[in-house]
Amino acid sequence: MRLKWKLTVASLKMFFRQREAIIWTLLLPVFMIALFALVKFDGIGRLHIGVVNEAGGESSVFLSALGNVETVEITEGTLEHEVAELNKGERHLVLVIPQSFQTGVGVQLTAFSNEASPREGQLASLLVQGVLDEPSLRQFPVGTRCVLSTRALQGKRHTYIDFLLPGIISMSIMQMGIFGVAFSFVSLKKRGILRRLWVTPIRPGDFVLAQITMRLVVVMLQISLLVGVGAFFLDVHFTGSLLDMFIVGVLGAFVFLGFGFAIAGVSRSEDQVAPLANIIAMPMILLGGVFFSRSNLPGIVHAITQILPLTYLADAMRAIAIGGATLGEIGSDLLALSLWCVLSCVAAIRFFRWE
C-alpha cells in the first residue's frame, strides 16, 4: 500500500514537472472552455433582421417592440450594407422603414428577403407584420394598419460547408506555417543538423529560402486539394478565381511562416514549440471565423478578433471562393494581411536564432 502511494506521488511529481503536460491536459481545456464561453451559441438559430431606418425617432416604439421578440436580432444599417449582408446570408430579412412612418399612420413598408432561404424570410416577415399589428400599436382605427410587402431578392444559397471550406483552407495554411516551420526548424537545430550544414559553404539565406519556397508550394497544393474535394464531393459552389486564392494564400502563408520562424527562434526543443504555437494558433482557430461566423461574438470580442491575421485570411479567402470577389474588392483585407506580414517578418528576424 505504502509503495503504491509513494509511486503515485513520484508519478505525480514527474507529471507536474513536465511543463507541456500541464499545458496540454489542464490549461488548454480551460482555455478552450473560456473561449467557447465567449461565443453566444444560443444566438445561432435566431432571425437576424437588418433595419434601414429612414423614419428616425418616429419608429422607436415599433423597433423596441420588434427587438423584444426573443427570437429576433436587429441590426441597423444603410440599405446598401444591409442588402449586401442579406446576400451573404448574414441577414434573413432587411426591413425598410420609410421616412413617412409614424405611429398611428398606415403606411406601406418594404422588406427584402433572400430567395435562397425562403423559410427564414417568410418567418421574419410574418413576425414583423405581427409586431406591426400588435394591440399597443393598434389603438388606432383599422384604416391605419401598416402593411408589409416583402420582395425576395435573388441570392446565393450558402450552406455551412460553403462557409466552412474557405475557413479550413485558411486554417491549414496557418497550421503549416506556424507548426510546420517551428517544429522542423527546432528539430534540425536540436539534432545538430543545422550545425552540420554550416560547415558546408551553403548560405543560411539559401536554406531558409528553400524552406519558404517549399512551404509555398505546399500551400498551393493545399488550396488545390481542398477546392477539388469541395467542388467534386461536397457540392461547394466556387465562384472566385483559383489564382486569386493562390495569391491570398501565399500572402497569408508569409504571415504565418514569420510566426513559425519566430517561435523556432525562441524555442530550444519541440516541447517548447507546442505550447507557444498553440497559444498563438488556438484562439485564431476558434475565434477567427473558421468554424462559425464571427457575427455571433459579443461586441468587444468581435472587435478584437476582427484584427487577427487568420480572420483577414479567412474573410478574404471566403470572399473570393464563395463571394466571387476580385482582389480589388478585398483590398482592405489584403492591406491588413500585408501589415501582419511586415510585423511577423520583423518578429522572425528579431527572434530567429540558428543555435
Next chain:
Amino acid sequence: MPESILEVRNLTKKYSDLVAVNQISFSVQQQEIFGILGPNGAGKTSTLEMLETLRTIDAGEASLDGIDVRRNPREVKRRIGVQLQSSAFFDKLSLGEILLLFGEFYGRRIDPIELLREVELQEKISSAVAELSGGQKQRFSIAVALVNDPVLLFLDEPTTGLDPQARRNLWTVIKRIRSEGKTVVLTTHYMDEAEELCDRVAIMDKGSIVALAPPSQLISTLLSGGFTKTRVERLANLEDVFLSLTGHSLRDE
C-alpha cells in the same frame, strides 16, 4: 620537410570568464593523422569548432591550405570535410539522396555509390540514416564529409560509443582515407586509438597543449624519466581476449 596544411598560432577561445582554449599553437603536415587528446572540457571540441568555422576565433590565427580561417571562412569550408559528434542527418532522405544534396552544397555532382564504397556502405544506398547501426552512422558521416574531396578531414570523437570491432573497422577506413592523400585531424578519448592511428598527438588540458609529439616518443620520454607502472602489463589485455573470442569481423551489418 613535408608541407604543412594547417597552421595554428596562439588560437584562443573565451566564453565570458572561462578561457576554453588558451593560445595554442601547432601545425599539421600533409597526409598526417593528427590527434588531439584530453579529458572532457580540455578545449578539444572548441579548438576543432574554431578551425571548422563554426565558432569565432577570439584571438590568434589559423590558416588552412594557405587560407586565413578568420577572414575567409567560406573558402575554408570548401576545402574541409567535417564529422561532428552528433551524426544526425535529414531522416526522410536516403543515404544516396543525402550525399547528392550535400554534393550540391559544394556545387558538385557526385557519385554516391563511389563514396559509400569508400566506407563500405554501398548496399545501404536506399536506406535511411535511422536504419543504420552506430558504426554505420559514423562511417556514413565520414562519407558525407568526403563529398567535396576535402584536403583535410576533421573527425570529432569518431569512435565514441562503438564496439571494438566497429572501432577497428573505422580505423581501417581512416587509414585508407589518409593513404589516398588526405590529412586527418581527430579528437579521441581512447589512448589505444591515438597510439594506433595518429602520427602525432597534442595532449590538451585546461585549454593548453601540454605535450605534442608522436605517441611512441611521448612514451619513451615518460619511461626515460624513470616511470614504472605499478602493475606490470601483460602481453595481452582484456580487449585482446574479447576480440579473440568474438572475432575481428564487423557485427553491425
